Amino acid sequence: MCSGRISPHFILKAFQEGADGVLVAGCHIGECHYGKGNYITAKRMVVMKELIQFIGLSPTRLRLEWIATSEGNKFAQVVSHFTEEITQLGPSPLRPKRIAKFKPGQEVVGAIGIR
Amino acid sequence: MDKTREKMKRMLEEKEVSAILALRRNHGHPTPFLFTKAEELKDWVADEANRYPLTKLLIKIARKHQSDVIGIIVRGCEERSLVELLKNFQLRQGKVKAIGIACSQELANRCRCDQPFPSQVEEGQVAKPATDFSDLEEIEKLTEEDRFQYWMSQFGKCIKCYGCRNICPACFCPTCTLEDANLIKPGGMPPEIPIFHLHKAYHMADRCIDCGLCEEACPMGIPVRRLYRRVKKSVKDLFGYIPGEKEDEKGPLEFLGDGSYELPGAGK
Known part of the structure; x- marks a missing residue:
């Protein structure tokens, strides 16, 4: 599947379901099978990184990597490196179990007396 | 706002536009209204305390009356929204006529607006942009x-x-x-x-x-x-893209591009 097919919504969905990290891998720039599918991936990823950083998720949890089909070794390296990084960061605060810690609107609702 | 009112009146009388979408004072409250007759314009207000997404209403009205040219009173933000809607084919080029009004400095500061004026203003002082982040x-x-x-x-x-x-x-x-x-x-x-x-x-x-x-x-x-x-x-x-600025420029996330956006740091 072309990396240009990876909608930002898929990435957000993965984080929402509790993924600790998301790795997006695509063909190198200029070697796109479809011409220029990966151009937009590059653009999307930078904006996404800034967005998740702003809401308090570490931008390290999202990674974009250009890996061609023939680069088996690179793929293995990238994955193990990424896994290491994520292990250091610890589980995502959006894990369903952990999310219970942030009772939605708890303090606020209490303060203004709704419910 | 008399000069703007005069202009609206002239536009309606000379049939330059078939109607003008703006706010009207209705029992003390500003509500959106489609002015079709010149004499109705005495109730027109440019209310600052209550803003309203008039351009969004215009989409529905314009779809119903496709052959009519409709005027609309716009502030800086509403003009930017018009540009975005025209760019995305929600309104038709040439079927919308914008009449600009400037925001007061107070409103511009309250909104933290970086462009509190449309491209053409009929009267009044344009406010200084507030660059407050x-x-x-x-x-x-x-x-x-x-x-x-x-x-x-x-x-x-x-x-x-x-x-x-x-x-x-x-x-x-x-x-x-x-x-x-x-x-x-x-x-x-x-x-x-x-x-x-x-x-x-x-x-x-x-x-x-x-x-x-x-x-x-x-x-x-x-x-x-x-x-x-x-x-x-x-x-x-x-x-380097600002939405609503230029009509012929597409948002960078809407098209694939020529690779010139391939950014340093991506893929590293």
Whole structure:
């Protein structure tokens, strides 16, 4: 599947379901099978990184990597490196179990007396 | 505002436009009204305290009356929204006539507006742009964990009224991501957070005209505008694109591009 097919919504969905990290891998720039599918991936990823950083998720949890089909070794390296990084960061605060810690609107609702 | 009123009157009388969409004082409250006769214009107001997404109404009206040219009173933000809507084929080129009015300095400061005036202003002084990003800096100062805590408690207030989307003068899709059952689980209160707000935030990245109506409309007082301002700022810093500025320039996230955006750092 072309990396240009990876909608930002898929990435957000993965984080929402509790993924600790998301790795997006695509063909190198200029070697796109479809011409220029990966151009937009590059653009999307930078904006996404800034967005998740702003809401308090570490931008390290999202990674974009250009890996061609023939680069088996690179793929293995990238994955193990990424896994290491994520292990250091610890589980995502959006894990369903952990999310219970942030009772939605708890303090606020209490303060203004709704419910 | 007499000069603007005169101009509107002239436009209606000379049949330059078939109607003008603006606000009318109705029992003391400004409400949207489609002026079709010159004598109705005595009730016209340019109210500053109550802003209204007139351009969004215009989409529905223009669809019904496709052959008519419709005038509309625009502030700086509304003109930017017109540009976005024209660019995205929601309105027809040449079928809309904008009549610009300037915002007062007070309103510009309140809105933190970086362009509180349309391209053509009939009368009055144009206000100085307010370049105030203190709201964003306030959040960026916090540590990662605090930021997360802050946003989760804010998002948790959401009652899923879709007010921010419905009022947004840059939103127009007939099928909305926010109602997609595969992406966001239907039912449940609050909605799935933060995904619900992040979906919209990502969509606004190259579309947000920074009018601030979303935050004014939110019944729970979630500072959603800060989120949109932040992504808008990213797009401006990274690609040099400002939504609603030029009619012939597409948002960088809407097309593949020629590779000139291939950014340093990507793929490393």
